[in-house]
Amino acid sequence: MEKINLTIDNRNVEIPKGSTILEAANSVGIRIPTLCHMKLHDLCYENQPGACRICVVEVDGRRNLAPACKTECTANMVIKTHTPRVLNARRTVMELILSNHPNECLTCSKNGYCDLQSVAHDLGIREIRYKGEISKFTPDISPSIVRNMDKCIMCRRCEEACNTIQSVGALSAINRGFEAVVGTAFGRDISGSTCTYCGQCVAICPTGALEERTHIDEVLAALANPSKKVVVQTAPAVRVALGKDFGYEPGSDVTGKMVSALRQLGFDYVFDTDFAADLTIMEEGTELLGRIKEFLAGNEEVKLPLMTSCCPGWVSFMEQHYPDMLDNLSTAKSPQQMFGAIAKNYFAPIAGVDRKDLVVVSIMPCVAKKFECGREEFAVDGDADVNYSLTTRELAHLIRYANIDFNHLIEGDFDAPLGESTGASVIFGTTGGVIEAAVRTAYEVHTGKPLPKVDFQELRGFEGIRSATIDFEGVKLNIGIAHGLANARKLVEEAKAGKSPFHAIEVMACPGGCIGGGGQPFHRGDMEVLRKRQAALYCADSAKELRKSHENPFIISLYKEFLGEPNNELAHSLLHTHYHDRKVVICCTDKEKK
Amino acid sequence: MENKICMPKCKVEEIQGICREFNNDPGELINILHRTQSLLGYLPMEVQEVIAEEINIPAAKIYGVVTFYSYFTMLPKGKYPISICMGTACYVRGAEKVLDEFKRQLGIGVGETTDDGLFSIDCLRCVGACGLAPVVTIGSKVYGRLAPEKVRDVLSDYYLREG
Structure with missing residues (x-):
């Protein structure tokens, strides 16, 4: 690749031709502030509308200041990033942004995590010289996401994520001038839009404009209520991300401390969603083998490819965009909901409590899980199987509320029986993990022989769409994997056209899978954070003695004592679900309406 | 979520x-919206949903375009749409007083339509007839040097026409 030389702040920089000033500066450790810009190269996410103008720099020979994120370097360019003129311009830009921003940092949920706040701090803003009209939008509160558009700075990262990465198209810039805002079609509430609650908009919002709907107070109340038994389940991706809030390196596995923290918070039983992930594999794997057997027997009606159903953002996407393909979704509930069903129907009687007095809390890397646990089909007489779902970020807040010195906790172990899990379940947290776990079990169940190797490197990675063929002793299973809904859409379109080469497809709505979920500590555009979280999950998998879901002794005894066989009637009533057509349809009426 | 949009076939x-x-080219969205508005007079939500479905882009994107350009409207215009020029020449020659008179006579504001569906009021910037300032257009008819006192007569012509 052709390289060019230029000077930034009196330092010589050599960079590939075509780089922006921002990239050139970053390559030598010069940190130019940005707000709207965000680039996640591996995920093909690039938001550089050049809208905020906070990254301006001085270029010799150029009359006006140049936005570093949008300006391509030329050979021998001389750039200065912190002259009085530059700093003055940045401060002016920041003051103008802040002149229409609610000054409520102390009570804002993003306090301490806000990009706008930290850039304002770095620029040393001490007064806002501009006074004017302030935007007034009504907060839009949905089961998963809350939109406070007064705090929107029109960086349009969310619009880019919603449309390009996710192809959901719920958000768009609407109106113009002072009225301009990122909103939904026809100004509907987010819950009335095509939003899937994937939460990627929340994950990358630089301010408090987009946040999760919090349920911390409800959980604190349940913990303080002596007539309730409160159990908690933690999703696989939480344990490798939570540490970030307590100063740990990205990707540190803090499972033991997390368990101790939850116990100290007062949860009566600390269980693991991983247990339910093993259960999911039993049900979904059996379903997959069943469909393939029928297909091989010549039944052309059987719906293939079978698509995974663990991810609630993905399920909503299918319900809203491809209702005619819902039969391809596995009927297996997600691990969160399988856990809830087992906790309320199996564990509650064992613990000697009525299901209504057993409060099930989940800790998820996800905001869509909040919507999922509130779905009608997951409740019995109004009592939800999972009562509250908290994000990883909310758990970090809870830990601080409870005055817990997280870093010095002694590592604890999950409680039995719903805390035992295998390596197969822990990789559910990354793209490729669910299908790898399914393959491990399906192979052994189908062939009756032990796997020659447990690790399926061919299913791992970060490419948006991946595929592999696994040989089940003569039966070749074609597997597709997609993460990010725009990638998933391609595989669904292919299947819809009857051209899918796959028997099974794994989809996770968030880029990277749950490790990059909308409820995780913010990655701030740093791809390394996701890589390290992924590596930590594979590491936790290989450290486990048992690495196949069907070897989990508690799963074996659960079937033996309670459920019977996978996919039987009881398993179906507790562990499987159905889906709804939620697509907007145009109905033609015959006559002109007056 | 209300997921049924009903419209005559x-x-x-x-x-x-x-x-x-x-x-069905998404790049032609603005032309499609222009043609549709000239056919129907306005672009209500249902119409935008039909276009979204047909050219396969999110309804939010179409709504974004419709709300960005002042030419597009989601509310039905009157049978006789009144546009008052607020360009510099018209403004200094009393366009605002003319506008106020139209508002008073019709009992509606800018961007609104009378209950009988006959008139709607909008403002625009310059129709290129500054020599005739202040200028008002009603439908495709242009009225030059329109003094506030003449507004009542102008409107009564249309009421007469409607019987």
């Missing part, structure tokens, strides 16, 4: 026809 087909004339 003939209207849906007309809108689909316009989209197909432009090969």
Whole structure:
């Protein structure tokens, strides 16, 4: 690749031709502030509308200041990033942004995590010289996401994520001038839009404009209520991300401390969603083998490819965009909901409590899980199987509320029986993990022989769409994997056209899978954070003695004592679900309406 | 979520026809919206949903375009749409007083339509007839040097026409 030389702040920089000033500066450790810009190269996410103008720099020979994120370097360019003129311009830009921003940092949920706040701090803003009209939008509160558009700075990262990465198209810039805002079609509430609650908009919002709907107070109340038994389940991706809030390196596995923290918070039983992930594999794997057997027997009606159903953002996407393909979704509930069903129907009687007095809390890397646990089909007489779902970020807040010195906790172990899990379940947290776990079990169940190797490197990675063929002793299973809904859409379109080469497809709505979920500590555009979280999950998998879901002794005894066989009637009533057509349809009426 | 949009079949087909004339090309969205608005007079939510479905782009994107350009409207215009020029020349020659008189006579504000559906009021910037300032257009008819006192007479012509 052709390289060019230029000077930034009196330092010589050599960079590939075509780089922006921002990239050139970053390559030598010069940190130019940005707000709207965000680039996640591996995920093909690039938001550089050049809208905020906070990254301006001085270029010799150029009359006006140049936005570093949008300006391509030329050979021998001389750039200065912190002259009085530059700093003055940045401060002016920041003051103008802040002149229409609610000054409520102390009570804002993003306090301490806000990009706008930290850039304002770095620029040393001490007064806002501009006074004017302030935007007034009504907060839009949905089961998963809350939109406070007064705090929107029109960086349009969310619009880019919603449309390009996710192809959901719920958000768009609407109106113009002072009225301009990122909103939904026809100004509907987010819950009335095509939003899937994937939460990627929340994950990358630089301010408090987009946040999760919090349920911390409800959980604190349940913990303080002596007539309730409160159990908690933690999703696989939480344990490798939570540490970030307590100063740990990205990707540190803090499972033991997390368990101790939850116990100290007062949860009566600390269980693991991983247990339910093993259960999911039993049900979904059996379903997959069943469909393939029928297909091989010549039944052309059987719906293939079978698509995974663990991810609630993905399920909503299918319900809203491809209702005619819902039969391809596995009927297996997600691990969160399988856990809830087992906790309320199996564990509650064992613990000697009525299901209504057993409060099930989940800790998820996800905001869509909040919507999922509130779905009608997951409740019995109004009592939800999972009562509250908290994000990883909310758990970090809870830990601080409870005055817990997280870093010095002694590592604890999950409680039995719903805390035992295998390596197969822990990789559910990354793209490729669910299908790898399914393959491990399906192979052994189908062939009756032990796997020659447990690790399926061919299913791992970060490419948006991946595929592999696994040989089940003569039966070749074609597997597709997609993460990010725009990638998933391609595989669904292919299947819809009857051209899918796959028997099974794994989809996770968030880029990277749950490790990059909308409820995780913010990655701030740093791809390394996701890589390290992924590596930590594979590491936790290989450290486990048992690495196949069907070897989990508690799963074996659960079937033996309670459920019977996978996919039987009881398993179906507790562990499987159905889906709804939620697509907007145009109905033609015959006559002109007056 | 209300996921049913009901519209007369003939209207849906007309809108689909316009989209197909432009090969259902999302890049032609503005032209499609122009043609649709000239056919129907306005672009209500249902119409935008039909276009979204037909050219396969999110309804939010279409709504974004419709709300960005002041030419597009989601509210039906009157049978006789009144546009008062607020360009510099017209403004200094008393366009605002003319506007106020129209508002007073019709009992509606800018961007609104009378209950009988006859008149709607909008403002625009310069119709290129500054020599005739202040200028008002009603439908395709242009009224020059329109003093506030003449507004009542102008309107009564239309009321007479309607019987």
